[in-house]
Amino acid sequence: MLNDLAYARQLDAEDPLRSFRREFIIPSDQGKEQVYFLGNSLGLQPKRTASFIDKVLQQWSRYGVEAFFLGEDPWMHYHDHLIKPLAAIVGAMPSEVVVMNQLTVNLHLMMVSFYRPEGRRNKIICEARAFPSDQYMFETHVRAMGLDPEEVIVEISPRKGEHTIRLEDILSAIRLHADDLALVLWGGLNYYTGQVFDMKSITDAAHAVGAKAGFDLAHAAGNVNLRLHEWGVDFACWCSYKYLNSGPGAVGAAYVHERYHEDHSLQRFAGWWGYEKSSRFKMEKGFVPVPTAEGWQLSTPSPIMYAAHRASLEIFAAAGFENLQQKGQALSDFLLFLLDGINESADSPVLEVITPRDRASKGCQVSMLMHRRGKEVFDRLFREGIFADWREPNVIRVAPVPLYNSFEEVWRFAETLKQAIRE
Numbered sequence: 001m002l003n004d005l006a007y008a009r010q011l012d013a014e015d016p017l018r019s020f021r022r023e024f025i026i027p028s029d030q031g032k033e034q035v036y037f038l039g040n041s042l043g044l045q046p047k048r049t050a051s052f053i054d055k056v057l058q059q060w061s062r063y064g065v066e067a068f069f070l071g072e073d074p075w076m077h078y079h080d081h082l083i084k085p086l087a088a089i090v091g092a093m094p095s096e097v098v099v100m101n102q103l104t105v106n107l108h109l110m111m112v113s114f115y116r117p118e119g120r121r122n123k124i125i126c127e128a129r130a131f132p133s134d135q136y137m138f139e140t141h142v143r144a145m146g147l148d149p150e151e152v153i154v155e156i157s158p159r160k161g162e163h164t165i166r167l168e169d170i171l172s173a174i175r176l177h178a179d180d181l182a183l184v185l186w187g188g189l190n191y192y193t194g195q196v197f198d199m200k201s202i203t204d205a206a207h208a209v210g211a212k213a214g215f216d217l218a219h220a221a222g223n224v225n226l227r228l229h230e231w232g233v234d235f236a237c238w239c240s241y242k243y244l245n246s247g248p249g250a251v252g253a254a255y256v257h258e259r260y261h262e263d264h265s266l267q268r269f270a271g272w273w274g275y276e277k278s279s280r281f282k283m284e285k286g287f288v289p290v291p292t293a294e295g296w297q298l299s300t301p302s303p304i305m306y307a308a309h310r311a312s313l314e315i316f317a318a319a320g321f322e323n324l325q326q327k328g329q330a331l332s333d334f335l336l337f338l339l340d341g342i343n344e345s346a347d348s349p350v351l352e353v354i355t356p357r358d359r360a361s362k363g364c365q366v367s368m369l370m371h372r373r374g375k376e377v378f379d380r381l382f383r384e385g386i387f388a389d390w391r392e393p394n395v396i397r398v399a400p401v402p403l404y405n406s407f408e409e410v411w412r413f414a415e416t417l418k419q420a421i422r423e
């Protein structure tokens with residue numbers, strides 16, 4: 001690798017996915033495109049989203065409520081268009097995916113089915129400093145079940161002086177709680193450090209002690225390799241507004257392993273949209289679930305939200321998710337190389353990368369701890385048209401995403417960062 005604009009441009013010229021950038025609306029200021037490295041927060045808008053939504057609006061104007069059954073694209077079947085491309089992204093079977101609600105809501109719903117404390121077996125293992133919404137979900141859900149969060153929630157932290165959590169520490173905590181563990185609910189990729197966890201090993205360890213394993217994939221879905229079905233994961237939930245580019249407040253999704261689809265011993269919260277399809281509109285008493293993950297659906301979904309999701313999933317399918325992962329890794333590798341160069345050219349290290357470097361343990365996000373004047377540097381980046389993310393007390397997170405970011409942008413980011421640190 002070279003720290004050189006011409007080299008970055010050469011990488012872009014050789015990039016087989018470079019044309020996908022044209023599928024997106026890149027934010028610009030006075031005609032100059034900005035560097036948007038916030039795809040881990042809200043992915044950019046695909047150009048085709050507006051026309052997908054417009055089609056739904058036209059259906060609505062033409063048929064009113066009958067648009068559920070009439071027209072070119074009846075809304076009753078809209079969900080079917082989403083689950084195949086989405087299943088390919090999370091490594092599931094289409095029947096194991098349901099597109100519904102939003103992430104925190106879905107986590108609660110999955111807890112209803114998969115957190116079934118029995119006597120002593122009531123503990124939940126999770127990451128310390130999980131995303132706040134997950135923490136509030138745990139706290140309130142456990143309390144609603146009449147249990148004390150302080151007693152049942154076991155948080156695993158990085159070791160002193162380390163930023164990421166060691167797999168061996170997660171596995172040994174699972175073994176330590178072999179007799180009282182009900183559930184391991186973990187993040188697939190930590191939002192702060194960018195660390196990707198070994199979901200297969202965590203799932204195997206949980207199952208070995210008779211517990212369930214579920215994952216919050218907010219920062220993993222559409223970013224890193226997932227093989228949920230093959231790994232035997234019990235359930236997972238994610239949002240679609242980050243790497244999946246489906247718009248602010250986009251519809252979320254959940255995965256439920258097929259072994260549970262017809263397991264009637266499982267508890268769940270139900271609504272009419274999860275009712276078996278052929279007789280749903282008979283409106284009879286007694287809940288009969290759809291025998292797939294769709295059986296966890298509750299409410300009438302919004303075809304408008306679905307349309308935005310479909311527009312984006314079409315782009316993923318055209319690009320090929322494996323190709324995207326390769327490019328995402330190449331972008332973050334290039335960034336790590338340039339960040340090392342910044343440290344090497346300074347008298348003493350000016351920043352510390354807290355994202356793991358091996359490809360199995362990272363996606364495209366890179367988090368760096370700034371040793372001095374972090375916020376000033378961050379503000380300078382923003383003035384220079386670079387969108388990054390600031391996390392207190394001193395971390396800058398960036399996500400060069402493979403669908404619309406370029407190697408030249410990574411180079412521009414690193415150059416601007418270097419200058420901002422020097423000044």
Ligand SMILES: Cc1ncc(COP(=O)(O)O)c(C=O)c1O
Nearest residue numbers: 102103104105131133191218239
């Ligand atoms: C890891 C993680 N969990 C949960 C959430 C909350 O998601 P939502 O607001 O869609 O419920 C987020 C949002 O960014 C997140 O990053």
